[in-house]
Amino acid sequence: MALWQLSATELASLLARREVSAKDALFAHIERIDQVDGRVRAFTEVMRERAAVDAEQSDQRRHRGEARGPLDGLPVSIKECFDVEGRPTTLGLPSWRGRLATRDAALIDLLRAAGAVIVGRTNLSQTMLYHEARNPIFGQTANPWSLAHAPGGSSGGSAAAVAAGMCVLSVGTDLGGSVRVPCHFCGISGIKPSLDRLPMRGYRTVAPGQEAVRAMAGPMARTVDDLALFFRSLDPDKMSELDPRSVPLPWVDPRTVRMKELRVGVFVDDGVLAVSGSIARAVERAAEALRASGSEVRPFEPPDVRGVISAYLGALSSDGGVTALAALAGGEVDPVLKPLRRIAQLPAAARRIAVRVARAAGQTSVAWMLDVMGEKSVAELWELIDRLAAHRGALLAAMDRHAVDVLLCPVFATPAFPHGGSKNFTLAANHSILFNALQLPAGVVPVTRVREAEAHRADASRDILVRAAVKADAQSAGLPIGVQVVGRVWKDHVVLAAMRAIEREVSPTDAFPRTPVEVIGSVG
Numbered sequence: 001m002a003l004w005q006l007s008a009t010e011l012a013s014l015l016a017r018r019e020v021s022a023k024d025a026l027f028a029h030i031e032r033i034d035q036v037d038g039r040v041r042a043f044t045e046v047m048r049e050r051a052a053v054d055a056e057q058s059d060q061r062r063h064r065g066e067a068r069g070p071l072d073g074l075p076v077s078i079k080e081c082f083d084v085e086g087r088p089t090t091l092g093l094p095s096w097r098g099r100l101a102t103r104d105a106a107l108i109d110l111l112r113a114a115g116a117v118i119v120g121r122t123n124l125s126q127t128m129l130y131h132e133a134r135n136p137i138f139g140q141t142a143n144p145w146s147l148a149h150a151p152g153g154s155s156g157g158s159a160a161a162v163a164a165g166m167c168v169l170s171v172g173t174d175l176g177g178s179v180r181v182p183c184h185f186c187g188i189s190g191i192k193p194s195l196d197r198l199p200m201r202g203y204r205t206v207a208p209g210q211e212a213v214r215a216m217a218g219p220m221a222r223t224v225d226d227l228a229l230f231f232r233s234l235d236p237d238k239m240s241e242l243d244p245r246s247v248p249l250p251w252v253d254p255r256t257v258r259m260k261e262l263r264v265g266v267f268v269d270d271g272v273l274a275v276s277g278s279i280a281r282a283v284e285r286a287a288e289a290l291r292a293s294g295s296e297v298r299p300f301e302p303p304d305v306r307g308v309i310s311a312y313l314g315a316l317s318s319d320g321g322v323t324a325l326a327a328l329a330g331g332e333v334d335p336v337l338k339p340l341r342r343i344a345q346l347p348a349a350a351r352r353i354a355v356r357v358a359r360a361a362g363q364t365s366v367a368w369m370l371d372v373m374g375e376k377s378v379a380e381l382w383e384l385i386d387r388l389a390a391h392r393g394a395l396l397a398a399m400d401r402h403a404v405d406v407l408l409c410p411v412f413a414t415p416a417f418p419h420g421g422s423k424n425f426t427l428a429a430n431h432s433i434l435f436n437a438l439q440l441p442a443g444v445v446p447v448t449r450v451r452e453a454e455a456h457r458a459d460a461s462r463d464i465l466v467r468a469a470v471k472a473d474a475q476s477a478g479l480p481i482g483v484q485v486v487g488r489v490w491k492d493h494v495v496l497a498a499m500r501a502i503e504r505e506v507s508p509t510d511a512f513p514r515t516p517v518e519v520i521g522s523v524g
Contacts, residue, residue: 003028005516008168012070015062022058022073026051026117033119033166036519039147042161044080044138046120051075054117061115071233071419072115076511077161079154080121080138081128082107091204091293092126092135094331105202106242107171107217114233119167122157126334127324128173129207130422131181131412131429133157136332140419143186144517145479152182159186168221169426171229173203175215177314177412177432180484183220183444185416187480187513189499190220191433191443192225193492198234198319199243206327212315212385213436222515224445224500228254231492242464245309249490257497259293263413264498265300265404272305272430273365273413273465276473277398278454282481283446286408289447289505290498300407303398305434308391309427310372312437315384320344320375336423343373365427376433396488406498407486415450415479417472425468435486442486445499448511450476480513 003011003025014020030048037043067073083089083101085366090096104112111118126135133141134483141157143149144164151160155172160463162170172179174192176254183190205215219230240248266287268280287297321344333341346354351370356366376384397406413428421456435442436490455477457470483502487495 004032006168008074008221009223009224009229011072011168012229016067018062022055022117025073026055026119029119029167035215036164039142040144040164040519041139041141042122042157042164042166043077043120044123044157047118051117051119053194054112056087058115059119068113068115069233071111073168074116075119076110076111076116076171077120077122077158077167078108078118078122079158079169079173081173081204082121083204084121084405090137091128092124092137093327094136095327095329097137101202103202106199107202109242110234110497113235113238116504122155122161122170124155124157125153126337127327128154128160128175128178129206130154130336130426131177132336132419132422133160134419135334136141143415143416144519146325146356146409148418149479150185150417150419150421152185153422154178155220156182159188161182162188162220162222163515163517164519169226170220171217172192172220173215173217174436175213176390176436177429179218179220179430180432180442180444183410184411184482186221186332187410187446187482187515188222189224189227189443189445189503190218191492191495192194192216192218192441192463194489195439196245196247196443197238197249197492199246201243206324207319207385208413210316212381212388213312213439222226222504224496227443228283228496229401250492254493254497254500257494258293259497259501262295262406262494262498263404264290264295264406264408265402266297266298266408267300267302268410270305270430270434272309273469274416274468274474275410276454276457277451278415278476278481279410279413279449283410283483286502288326289502291407293501295498295501297408298402300402300404300502302434303394304391305430308437309430309433311384311387311391312433313369314372314376315346315388317373317375318381318384327480336420337436339424343370346374348374357432362462363464365463366424369427376417377426388437395438397508405487406494409484409486411444411482411484414469414472415476415481417468418475419469421472424464426467428466431484440489441495442484442487443499444482444484445496445502446480446482446513447502447506448481448515450479450481452477
């Protein structure tokens with residue numbers, strides 16, 4: 001088996017036994033990048049020279065018996081939103097091309113301190129506000145399972161790089177499903193950990209200072225054990241030193257979790273958008289896997305999901321889009337952002353009229369977004385933040401009443417959609433957005449692939465959201481499907497334990513979406 005086909009855990013084991021060198025591992029992945037990234041376009045830049053130096057230093061440390069841990073010598077990538085000294089951090093915005101970073105982001109410092117070899121930065125959606133990885137500067141990233149489909153976003157470049165074997169690990173960020181949706185679309189694992197589990201100094205956003213809902217970095221890899229390897233390799237005290245908001249909490253091994261004592265609440269429909277048949281089947285298959293591991297699985301109904309998402313959208317748009325619009329000014333704007341830009345710019349009176357018109361036309365999802373988004377007063381913003389806190393308390397109270405430790409649910413309403421499919425499709429990420437709004441740790445594990453008979457949706461609604469779902473389903477046969485596991489704050493290891501149990505049960509089956517994929521241009 002070629003080195004680029006190995007998981008992070010497998011490659012780390014070979015490095016530890018000195019059966020391969022860090023230089024061997026790096027050059028195998030660079031060769032793989034050269035082979036397939038011209039079609040996938042996952043990377044915004046490949047740091048060949050610095051990576052070669054870092055790999056050489058890793059080999060020297062290991063020769064002296066001074067290896068820094070399991071990450072030492074592993075080829076990893078990081079999303080373009082993290083600063084690299086002397087290079088621009090653009091978020092795909094032409095107006096930001098001249099913004100050169102004066103120092104590395106804390107996560108880059110942390111990864112290098114652990115010995116990781118950073119091979120490059122990965123592509124993202126312009127502004128990081130939609131579920132694709134495309135922008136006017138770096139172009140469009142494709143899904144390795146089907147080059148006609150999006151890899152998800154905004155961390156789509158990271159997911160594509162891992163799924164295609166161009167690196168063993170990548171670090172993305174997640175404000176509205178931006179780690180979890182790409183993992184689901186590309187058939188890999190990932191986690192949005194508890195808030196402040198990882199350092200975020202040097203992370204760039206189009207809305208600095210917006211803290212009603214905060215983004216969190218998270219690892220993306222081909223196996224759940226690879227995610228655990230990532231966390232156990234990092235020094236919590238070093239994290240806190242690099243970013244005072246990062247909590248120096250020791251990592252707990254997921255293997256210590258007793259699965260027979262785990263209680264799981266499962267749901268599929270949350271009242272926003274019905275999920276595809278393949279998604280519902282994947283959640284039920286994951287529930288069966290957890291039952292087989294000895295866990296108790298019971299139905300769960302999350303309280304007032306529409307209210308949570310309304311508060312989330314209202315808070316994130318409370319500046320009336322002024323900050324994002326300023327970043328977009330003077331440069332090319334991705335077509336997907338144009339409807340959001342129009343919504344943001346509507347005066348209050350025009351917005352109220354637009355809501356009535358949309359409802360009359362059967363566009364209930366558009367009316368909903370128009371109604372809750374837009375400029376808010378400071379008092380209104382504070383009220384929204386208070387509502388988000390209340391919603392979080394309500395969900396945790398519901399988990400207590402039902403005596404459940406983790407939740408099992410969909411990631412996204414559909415499988416991966418064709419390029420451009422994120423337009424007017426924000427609410428399809430409702431299951432992921434829910435746990436950003438409530439700031440709970442949530443991970444994704446691949447389970448199955450879409451069957452031919454599932455590639456359709458029988459719904460004649462005029463609503464633009466439903467029509468987009470119909471289009472996505474119609475072109476989904478063969479694509480991977482993941483499920484989401486959600487836990488309580490600081491119980492990230494419990495989330496990974498449940499994901500690991502699901503993976504152990506489903507991965508031997510023929511339907512399991514195996515990565516890395518060959519990248520052949522269409523669904524395999």
